[in-house]
Amino acid sequence: MARLELNSVGKAFGAVRCANDLSLIVEPGEIVAVFGPSGSGKTVLLRMIAGMFEPDEGDILVGGRSIIGAPPEHRGVGMAFQNFALFPHMSAQDNIASGLRAKAAGGEVTSRVNSISRLLKIEHVLGHMPRELSNGQKQRTALARALIGNPEVLLLDDPLRNVDAKLRYEMRLELPSLLRRSSAAVLYVTQDYREAMAIADRIAVLIEGRLVQVARPEEIYARPASVAVARLFGDPSINLAEVTPRAEQGALTAEVAGTRVRLESPDRQPADYGACWLGVRPDDLTVARTAGEGAIPARIVAITPMHERAVLLLRFADGIEWLAALPPDAAVGSAEDSVFVRFAPEAALLFDRASGLRIGLPPRRQAA
Structure with a gap:
């Protein structure tokens, strides 16, 4: 052939x-x-x-x-x-x-x-x-x-x-x-x-x-x-927030809705990042009633049961809304309850805000 x-x-x-x-x-x-x-x-x-x-x-x-x-x-x-x-x-x-x-x-x-x-x-x-x-x-x-x-x-x-x-x-x-x-x-x-x-x-x-x-x-x-590709894959779609990463105590961090969260750092200096989009998929979020390091305070706006999982619409203090996809039996509360949202550093994706391209992407090769 x-x-x-x-x-x-x-x-x-x-x-x-x-x-x-x-x-x-x-x-x-x-x-x-x-x-x-x-x-x-x-x-x-x-x-x-x-x-x-x-x-x-x-x-x-x-x-x-x-x-x-x-x-x-x-x-x-x-x-x-x-x-x-x-x-x-x-x-x-x-x-x-x-x-x-x-x-x-x-x-x-x-x-x-x-x-x-x-x-x-x-x-x-x-x-x-x-x-x-x-x-x-x-x-x-x-x-x-x-x-x-x-x-x-x-x-x-x-x-x-x-x-x-x-x-x-x-x-x-x-x-x-x-x-x-x-x-x-x-x-x-x-x-x-x-x-x-x-x-x-x-x-x-x-x-x-x-x-x-x-x-x-x-x-x-x-x-x-890129952000455009990330949005095409996943249901619910990827969560995004505008951030400016910086170095803090030897780690790369960013502020989301007033909370400093830790990120996994690709190979570049924090000063080189500038304005970014932070992307986290709904499946990578955990939601709990207790606070902790890197936990972002939020309010549950709505819960949509989807058989194999439940999708939570969450609103942070600054008005940003994210979605979390959790097991259907996850007892995290009901609408209007206050909760705390976390994600692992390796689950975070960073995209340049101006170009939309993912930061840390290897040099582009010809499609083959």
């Missing part, structure tokens, strides 16, 4: 830039999730690779061969769309076989349709028309059509968005092994960070047409490159 390479790819529609200097390598058998908010350019990126749009700058290579200008059928690319895009007048079997009939004999087509449908557990609906299929069956039929030609590159445009929650959860478990079995280089577009973290080997975070971080899921969650 072949690797997919994007080299400084750019695209604009009039004055609107949809892709800016995109560089990325996807190895055979690797799943890279392209994740970002709506309008960030994810679908445009897939369509440039598929041949629906041509980039204005840069190059796209499959197996070391440029595919710029090549017709879609000669690119070695398979694609499954968000809206399934099945032919309404064809059965599921004919939809799956449609991209293969011009390349293979009838017996081979039937054999490969049966094989891929068994793999995706849709062999019992091959004779059904699209209107007779559930959304989950339509999604699997579209995926089978994309996989049947053994493409070198597989593009999946938010394929689970229109299926129900139960099937979405099941497919998150099944898809990674299924996709790796194909040995294709996979680009998987999604707006769901949980889906990206569950399915992908690496995540490419796309914001306003730029790749702002490419890394393994656990690294992006623990060490986001």
Whole structure:
């Protein structure tokens, strides 16, 4: 199989830039999730690779061969769309076989349709028309059509968005092994960070047409490159406060709502920090009724039970509001109660307030 390479790819529609200097390598058998908010350019990126749009700058290579200008059928690319895009007048079997009939004999087509449908557990609906299929069956039929030609590159445009929650959860478990079995280089577009973290080997975070971080899921969650990336991962979202770190008794500290808290210091002098954003994820907060070193006084504004945890809305004395995610049986009080909030120094993230970039980030390398 072949690797997919994007080299400084750019695209604009009039004055609107949809892709800016995109560089990325996807190895055979690797799943890279392209994740970002709506309008960030994810679908445009897939369509440039598929041949629906041509980039204005840069190059796209499959197996070391440029595919710029090549017709879609000669690119070695398979694609499954968000809206399934099945032919309404064809059965599921004919939809799956449609991209293969011009390349293979009838017996081979039937054999490969049966094989891929068994793999995706849709062999019992091959004779059904699209209107007779559930959304989950339509999604699997579209995926089978994309996989049947053994493409070198597989593009999946938010394929689970229109299926129900139960099937979405099941497919998150099944898809990674299924996709790796194909040995294709996979680009998987999604707006769901949980889906990206569950399915992908690496995540490419796309914001306003730029790749702002490419890394393994656990690294992006623990060490986001910027405030913007940190806000995209986690539910509830990361807590932020404006701080100016300083050295105190040999440690790096910051003041949050009038309380001096200790931080884990990256390799730089405290005087070099300046104005920062302090970020702490709700899961990293502890809430107690008793005070202690580094405990920030707060008032519980509201408690939202969420089955596996309870989310507390906390308000500090200076009006800042943070969220804490705690076990549902944590007896910390009720609304309007006074409590104390703590977090471990290693749980704190610091971001430059002007640029939004995380402090302590290693020198930026080309995405690969």
